[in-house]
Amino acid sequence: MIRVGQKVPNFEMEVYNPATNSFGKISLEDILKERRWLVLFFYPADFTFVCPTELADLAEHYEELKKMGVEVVSVSTDTKYVHLAWRNTEKLLEKVMFPMGADPTGKISRMFGVYDEETGLALRGTFIINPDGVLVGSEVNFYNVGRNAEELVRKMKANIYLMSHPDEACPAKWQEGQKT
Amino acid sequence: MIRVGQKVPNFEMEVYNPATNSFGKISLEDILKERRWLVLFFYPADFTFVCPTELADLAEHYEELKKMGVEVVSVSTDTKYVHLAWRNTEKLLEKVMFPMGADPTGKISRMFGVYDEETGLALRGTFIINPDGVLVGSEVNFYNVGRNAEELVRKMKANIYLMSHPDEACPAKWQEGQKT
């Protein structure tokens, strides 16, 4: 299990890509080559009830994050076939444009410590990987507490600011534009 | 290292208690006996620069959290003697009233996976333990990205709400009073 501050080993994942309505693959290596950040957004299961609100909330900020150089991938242990079916039948997800990753073996969920061996599902975990491949932030909520995409955006901005201003620090509640 | 969803083994820690200006001890067991929640708030080191803003921010919400049944303990690997000296010389900390925990052996920091073996300091990690002793939330930021105490309060409210409404779920960005 990778801890904050460690380098993340390369991984590859099948995805359903709503933007092109097609299947594909993403790999950490490819994202790092383009010097982008990666946010992995794990959730328990497709076709359940809390999850779509989190994904919909995240979908609202996807454009903004993309512009900041951040790729976002949602991940559950469902297959890509199921992602396609869910995305295209569940109304709440109609704005979702980020790739939906499939981790049926649980390999990637285990790598980030969010695989629940009992149920075969992933906990609600968010992980921020910087363009050097280092895990710089993690957040995990046990089951049904939803995440806040705005807070994620705030943290991404602080991280990106610090990357180009390494001798500074972003104090508590720092918002872009504040001086550090 | 404990993962979200697991029971936290009992631990004991020396603290400096600003409220009474005295030294003491806290133990998980004692807090659970009173059916309270515990938030552990790790940070790297006393007498440095980012850290006091995070602690000051947290201090602003301590009363509110206490009323919700939540104990908050800040933790670094400094000794209780150092906590006393810092609290009483650093202006920014004058509102800090929560116990300041001392973890000079790094035992508790290691338990939560935030001990940096290279430097002997703790990463910025926040951990939420429910009254059953289960770790229900974690957040870790690599070095200098400050945390947001308001978001912590939001998550605490959601957790507490779910504890008494186990069949519901708090969707993304849920705020107290919203229906789930």
Add this chain to the structure above:
Amino acid sequence: MIRVGQKVPNFEMEVYNPATNSFGKISLEDILKERRWLVLFFYPADFTFVCPTELADLAEHYEELKKMGVEVVSVSTDTKYVHLAWRNTEKLLEKVMFPMGADPTGKISRMFGVYDEETGLALRGTFIINPDGVLVGSEVNFYNVGRNAEELVRKMKANIYLMSHPDEACPAKWQEGQKT
């Protein structure tokens, strides 16, 4: 991995039950208590293309098998939520009335040797467990060759006949009513 002729250890599985349109659990123990036979019918994934024809074919013979004292459970590594969604949107499945088992951890698929560690999916395997809990028949096809439910019925009849006529044998192509 269990081999033909060995006793199958007890297992439990979450299911979506189309007959009652509800979620539930089945366990081997419960089925054996009623002295019934169990046929496990593994397939790779919901929301794909070959699989529904196999399930539909099987659905045609479910009534007959039930009358013979045989319970049938289809199994994939998808969740019960996905089974529900698929059963109720895929036309080909509208006659499916047998419980659809969810094995997202792959625990049961591994027990019968049909879990593909590479993809996290199950191979097309059919397994017959007699009322004493002994595995008496297995059939596994690599990926896309569909099974024949009629041949399954023929084998079930032969097995049931032999259970009550232990000193006889059912020759090749034996059909019910033939003398052994």
Add this chain to the structure above:
Amino acid sequence: MIRVGQKVPNFEMEVYNPATNSFGKISLEDILKERRWLVLFFYPADFTFVCPTELADLAEHYEELKKMGVEVVSVSTDTKYVHLAWRNTEKLLEKVMFPMGADPTGKISRMFGVYDEETGLALRGTFIINPDGVLVGSEVNFYNVGRNAEELVRKMKANIYLMSHPDEACPAKWQEGQKT
């Protein structure tokens, strides 16, 4: 023990060849060199009662299978001397023209998981190896349930069809000539 989907290691076996009334050897390697399929047809013992009907049934389809590029070898743990004696005294076997393999050490039976350590005999198992040496189908019946050679022919046709139409799939009960 080899599972469906795995490559079969090379093996060699002594055979009695009824076609030439002579002893010889067959090896997987030789069959794969000619790009042929191999069906191994295990049964418990010569000079017993169920077995000849299965072998006779299989003998009826040997010509057809051969034309499809499939070699068939029956296997028991008896010696080749015993095969010769049985083939030439048992009336039911007079049409048997496929090589009868001898596995007195049980080495090959163990490789396919059908060796019964208690009795030293092989279970009734059928195994299909494709021209790439991959095990693509298995079927095992506990003791006295006879197999159906027609079903074997059906599966062979589906397998062969899929080999040259890799992007298709043969649905349940598929028969040659049907569209997939």
Add this chain to the structure above:
Amino acid sequence: MIRVGQKVPNFEMEVYNPATNSFGKISLEDILKERRWLVLFFYPADFTFVCPTELADLAEHYEELKKMGVEVVSVSTDTKYVHLAWRNTEKLLEKVMFPMGADPTGKISRMFGVYDEETGLALRGTFIINPDGVLVGSEVNFYNVGRNAEELVRKMKANIYLMSHPDEACPAKWQEGQKT
């Protein structure tokens, strides 16, 4: 592997019994209970060419040995079904009345060190077990050298004589009636 002078652990073996033309079992324990001697006479395989002359030669002395309190069992790794078939079709064996033991797992052949792991057949070994269950004589010939049943009878007589005259010794070439 048991050596001369050691106690033989109990074993059980299926046999074809030509005297009653039926199948049965023999166990060392049963023979020792009746205070009889046991001669095990291993040979490679039924339906081959040297072997029947050895068995026929032995058959000539079976009556005499029985009267001396000696049971004789021939053993190969063939099944009891094959023994029956061979005994009843091979002319040379028509006088064979001793039980023909079946050791298809090779367990008993291994116990006496005559199992050839390469071929799955037994070497030509003769073993004499006294009424106390001790192995008192062994003789093994590599493949095709036939044994001499008369010499076996001579050795049995010497062994039996010494059993009741423990302080004497039977010199070389001793024949019954000679003084020791």
Add this chain to the structure above:
Amino acid sequence: MIRVGQKVPNFEMEVYNPATNSFGKISLEDILKERRWLVLFFYPADFTFVCPTELADLAEHYEELKKMGVEVVSVSTDTKYVHLAWRNTEKLLEKVMFPMGADPTGKISRMFGVYDEETGLALRGTFIINPDGVLVGSEVNFYNVGRNAEELVRKMKANIYLMSHPDEACPAKWQEGQKT
């Protein structure tokens, strides 16, 4: 412990040579270089009572065996000094002309499985090694049953015959000149 059918590792042994009344050494290697057979004839101890009759009996056939290309060496765990003393004081041994091997460490007796760890003596074992160094025959009698040198000669003749007629077999009781 070497089994029939295995290659015998080289060994060397001190001997008393009655033919030249001198001490010397023999090694398996030297005997095989001359393409001769070797018979090792173990017995428990010098200066005891059964043993000289066996050695005397063997002495009668030594000339004949030598002419057939067979070397014979008797072996006990006594020293060569004791062999000399015994040979020259015991009347029964006056015709003994074969080398008398000394195995005081028991190394060679252990190699052939006839060393009795309890007493430090060798059992009565006869071993035939062919000119390729392969053990082709063994015979072991527990303590006081004497061996028959004529039967040894018969077996040697059969072995030698088969060596030059590899495709034949010597049936039971075969005597030189008989057709196989």
Add this chain to the structure above:
Amino acid sequence: MIRVGQKVPNFEMEVYNPATNSFGKISLEDILKERRWLVLFFYPADFTFVCPTELADLAEHYEELKKMGVEVVSVSTDTKYVHLAWRNTEKLLEKVMFPMGADPTGKISRMFGVYDEETGLALRGTFIINPDGVLVGSEVNFYNVGRNAEELVRKMKANIYLMSHPDEACPAKWQEGQKT
């Protein structure tokens, strides 16, 4: 743990340097390169009560020791930030000019056997390393017994004298100028 008479492996430590009021690093290697002696002066914790008197006492002799070619470094498991704060607020320390070493991981304290695993603090240990890197003197007092800097100076003089007069010895209570 290093014992007197052994070579000390290289180590590096962060320090607060009161002389320049800045942070820096010292390493054993650098000190040995200049052929200087090193005294490590461990104490439990900053901001406590006994410790400053020891450090103040040592500060009185720092100049003298420096002239003798001796570097002195005080060490506790506090961070360099804490050293700076303490040195600049505690009156008793105002004459302290030697580097104050920070060992928050306890790595160096463990190397010299003074780390208390229970508390995470260092015992009061003084260690003398000669210019060859050999540990030539140790003194450890359990908790609250203060050390005597004059005695340290006496021992340093004796050590330095002996380094240049290797064939002599400094008797008990030896003071510089005394003949040995």
Add this chain to the structure above:
Amino acid sequence: MIRVGQKVPNFEMEVYNPATNSFGKISLEDILKERRWLVLFFYPADFTFVCPTELADLAEHYEELKKMGVEVVSVSTDTKYVHLAWRNTEKLLEKVMFPMGADPTGKISRMFGVYDEETGLALRGTFIINPDGVLVGSEVNFYNVGRNAEELVRKMKANIYLMSHPDEACPAKWQEGQKT
């Protein structure tokens, strides 16, 4: 090897007792029973040159230490016979009245980490054990630097003072009568 702060396991040692000019034994257990302190004073070897000055210096303070409840035992790896001879021929030792311990096996020297495996001699180490059997002070000098008995007396006084005033501390250079 025992470290400061640990309990010392019991040990026993042969001594030459100059006070009574006789041989005897001392054990830690006996000293602790009388609630006395024990100082062990190791030195390399009898009949050498530095050592007697240290022992003579210590002898001067023996009376004073005894009155304080402290037993002193000098220890080398020489035998008690050698201690007797040395004490009675070496003028410098004529005032020595403390027991001279013999540690020819090096067992006790090893226990305190002062045994030099190369030479079989003990380093110059002084160890203070309190009446509870805890090692509270250690001092080791590499070879030829003599110790200072007055400093030992000072440390003993401070230790004894702290034993009865556990909440105080003796600052640096503390002398009896000073306030802590």
Add this chain to the structure above:
Amino acid sequence: MIRVGQKVPNFEMEVYNPATNSFGKISLEDILKERRWLVLFFYPADFTFVCPTELADLAEHYEELKKMGVEVVSVSTDTKYVHLAWRNTEKLLEKVMFPMGADPTGKISRMFGVYDEETGLALRGTFIINPDGVLVGSEVNFYNVGRNAEELVRKMKANIYLMSHPDEACPAKWQEGQKT
């Protein structure tokens, strides 16, 4: 291997007893029960040339030793049969009356460290065991240096004297009657 000063475990040995011209057994236990001493006198082999002079020399003192309460047993790795033959044919041994021990397995020779694994013979070793079963003296000569029985008698007398005068010592060359 037993060393001087250790207790000798019990052992038993077959002997030829010249005094009664019969075979028997001796055990250490029996000798110790009668509070006698035991001298074991090992030599390489019977029927060789040095050995009889040592045994003859020892025979001259056997009466005297017996009267002192000492049993003497000579030991080689030859059998008791060989001892009988040698004693009764070798003139030099005609006065030998002590038991001649047989150690063909080398077990007892190994116990005393005189077994030569290369040759299977014992070195010339003399061992003195006191009535408490303690090995109190050993002497071993490499191969051909003969021992001196008179010196053995001298040492036995000194040992016996010291057994009853435990506080004395027998100086060098001590002879009975001398004062110690």
Add this chain to the structure above:
Amino acid sequence: MIRVGQKVPNFEMEVYNPATNSFGKISLEDILKERRWLVLFFYPADFTFVCPTELADLAEHYEELKKMGVEVVSVSTDTKYVHLAWRNTEKLLEKVMFPMGADPTGKISRMFGVYDEETGLALRGTFIINPDGVLVGSEVNFYNVGRNAEELVRKMKANIYLMSHPDEACPAKWQEGQKT
């Protein structure tokens, strides 16, 4: 522990040399280079009572042994300083001219099996090493039985005689000039 007949590994030892009244070293290697024999003469301790008579007795024969090419070294676990003191104060030792070896670590005493782990002293053992470095004789007496230097001289003469007459043997009690 080295046994008679084995090669002795090189060793080095500090000695007090009475002949030159100085300290030095001897090594086995140096003695073997000069093709000399070495006698090691172990005894328990200096300044005790039996030991000087043995050393005095040995001193009487030192000249004679030296002329025969034999070096003699006495050894105890005392230091060379103690040897000097003893030799020069004990009257009985005034004729001792052989080097007195110091083995305070017990390393050499252990090599020859005479180190008593309980007391740290050496047993009374004499060891003869020939010019090839082979241990050819050993003698060990438990504690207080003194050795006989004349017998040592006798054995040395026999050993030296045999070295140049390898085919002979020195019978019991052999004295120089006797024929073997």
